[in-house]
Amino acid sequence: DAGVIQSPRHEVTEMGQEVTLRCKPISGHNSLFWYRQTMMRGLELLIYFNNNVPIDDSGMPEDRFSAKMPNASFSTLKIQPSEPRDSAVYFCASSMRQRNEKLFFGSGTQLSVL
């Protein structure tokens, strides 16, 4: 298995632009998580899905952030409009909910908003 795949690996954009981060979870996993990592705040859970349904989005910082999971093999995290304070590493992770399994993380997307 290729593991959790995230794209792009790096994204540099200007303030005000729309940014879309993508994630392909491990085949067969039915839970998907989006985390943000910064030096100041550490790892924060933004949102998670179970069977493609958003379960907890309490960590989404503002309305500028949105996430979708149209099917079991794809999810997006969108920021519109982006701001410099959104600069961080964004991780996607997936797991098998029924087995109380550990999370498998992707390699992350390094986002820089100038």
Next chain:
Amino acid sequence: AQSVAQPEDQVNVAEGNPLTVKCTYSVSGNPYLFWYVQYPNRGLQFLLKYITGDNLVKGSYGFEAEFNKSQTSFHLKKPSALVSDSALYFCAVRVLFGNEKLTFGTGTRLTIIP
């Protein structure tokens, strides 16, 4: 609410010496505890987990962790450190059989000195 505290931002250990990375947690209900490791420019990787049973759990790369309910701690340990153990270590907690939301600590940077 659930939370994790990792009181040390940085731990330095001489190669061959035992190491301990500290973690305390707070959760409403029975805890489900994890340790993850992060190498530079990579996503987090699972090391070990505690659900129930023996308070000493063994994981990958010779690491183990000791669960102490009375002290609400879950310290990571290794009898003999290797230079390759140098990385960022995260403790995490969630409620057993509850919401899948996994809360991470701020991380401890472990440096093994040759």
